[in-house]
Amino acid sequence: MLKGQLITLDEFTIQETRKFPQATGELSSLLRDIALAGKLINKQVRKAGLSDILGAQGTSNIQGEEQMKLDVLADETLIHVLKNSTDCAGIASEENDDHVCFEDTVSTNSKYVVLFDPLDGSSNIDVNASIGTIFSIYRRVSPIGQPCTIEDFLQPGNKLMAAGYIIYGSSTMMVYATKLGVNGFTLEPSIGEFCLSHPNMKCPENGKIYSLNQGNTVKYSAGLKAYLEYCMESNKAEGRPYSHRYIGSMVGDLHRTLIKGGIFMYPADSSSPNGKLRLQYECNPMTFIVQAAGGTGSTGTMDVLDVQPTELHQRVPIYIGSKNMVAKAIAMAHAPETV
Ligand code: P6P
Numbered sequence: 001m002l003k004g005q006l007i008t009l010d011e012f013t014i015q016e017t018r019k020f021p022q023a024t025g026e027l028s029s030l031l032r033d034i035a036l037a038g039k040l041i042n043k044q045v046r047k048a049g050l051s052d053i054l055g056a057q058g059t060s061n062i063q064g065e066e067q068m069k070l071d072v073l074a075d076e077t078l079i080h081v082l083k084n085s086t087d088c089a090g091i092a093s094e095e096n097d098d099h100v101c102f103e104d105t106v107s108t109n110s111k112y113v114v115l116f117d118p119l120d121g122s123s124n125i126d127v128n129a130s131i132g133t134i135f136s137i138y139r140r141v142s143p144i145g146q147p148c149t150i151e152d153f154l155q156p157g158n159k160l161m162a163a164g165y166i167i168y169g170s171s172t173m174m175v176y177a178t179k180l181g182v183n184g185f186t187l188e189p190s191i192g193e194f195c196l197s198h199p200n201m202k203c204p205e206n207g208k209i210y211s212l213n214q215g216n217t218v219k220y221s222a223g224l225k226a227y228l229e230y231c232m233e234s235n236k237a238e239g240r241p242y243s244h245r246y247i248g249s250m251v252g253d254l255h256r257t258l259i260k261g262g263i264f265m266y267p268a269d270s271s272s273p274n275g276k277l278r279l280q281y282e283c284n285p286m287t288f289i290v291q292a293a294g295g296t297g298s299t300g301t302m303d304v305l306d307v308q309p310t311e312l313h314q315r316v317p318i319y320i321g322s323k324n325m326v327a328k329a330i331a332m333a334h335a336p337e338t339v
Contacts, residue, residue, distance in 0.1 A: 121249025
């Protein structure tokens with residue numbers, strides 16, 4: 001990349017495709033479609049305070065969570081763009097009870113399916129904190145030429161072809177991973193293009209930030225409480241004590257963790273044995289990204305990517321981020337409880 005030369009997402013994905021003569025360019029084309037949806041959602045998010053789309057929609061999703069107007073708008077935008085893509089056979093979304101098959105001929109002949117959380121962290125919408133779109137891309141297992149099936153959406157994370165997020169923060173960025181690595185693109189509003197700004201992203205092996213909702217501490221296991229004590233105490237072996245940062249938006253907390261290092265946790269607790277975050281469109285895509293950048297994502301007992309999904313909206317506990325911090329947290333949190 002020449003100094004000062006902008007490389008757009010389109011140019012980058014085409015250059016990546018050229019590295020593999022056998023590549024058809026369909027995955028790159030699908031990533032560009034998702035980027036388009038991100039730009040359309042960004043336009044609405046950026047003006048949320050000025051037009052009547054703030055606040056609750058007055059409906060709830062399958063999770064029983066109140067849907068914000070922007071949630072629904074983001075969901076509809078992604079479905080519209082992907083339905084018109086030439087490379088997507090169907091979708092599954094946090095905001096929809098069941099998966100959606102696109103029945104037209106082009107879609108049924110497409111080889112990929114997409115799962116997404118259209119606007120993660122939506123409780124932050126009204127307070128102008130970072131929110132994001134999270135997506136997973138799988139090669140379908142159902143026969144091409146026929147409508148996609150639920151099995152296409154219940155594949156483990158270790159079958160992912162690509163995953164990424166768009167963060168609507170102080171700037172708007174698209175970060176995505178393939179097996180080739182992780183790259184970040186910042187939206188340049190003057191040309192309406194995502195431009196390469198964070199090539200070959202790596203998650204530091206260590207960090208000084210731990211991130212979780214400490215309001216749940218009373219419900220955590222003794223081992224996890226011991227780990228939190230460890231984080232809060234001045235630990236001379238590691239210099240200054242850790243800092244606690246928690247936005248309450250997985251995309252915001254994970255983007256910081258990916259860049260600065262650290263650990264993000266949404267563990268199991270006495271009232272939520274599987275934690276809160278959804279496997280197929282939060283934990284798997286984020287783990288795929290972090291692991292492609294050299295970090296770790298675990299349920300506490302196994303690699304997140306190895307969990308065999310049984311339900312579209314199932315939840316798993318997650319410990320994710322700098323590999324040395326995740327290892328330490330799991331060793332303490334899952335230490336045999338002394339009697
Ligand atoms: P809590 C947002 O609602 C979300 O799904 C994630 O983005 C975030 O990490 C988590 O839930 C926050 O949950 O219980 O701390 O408010």
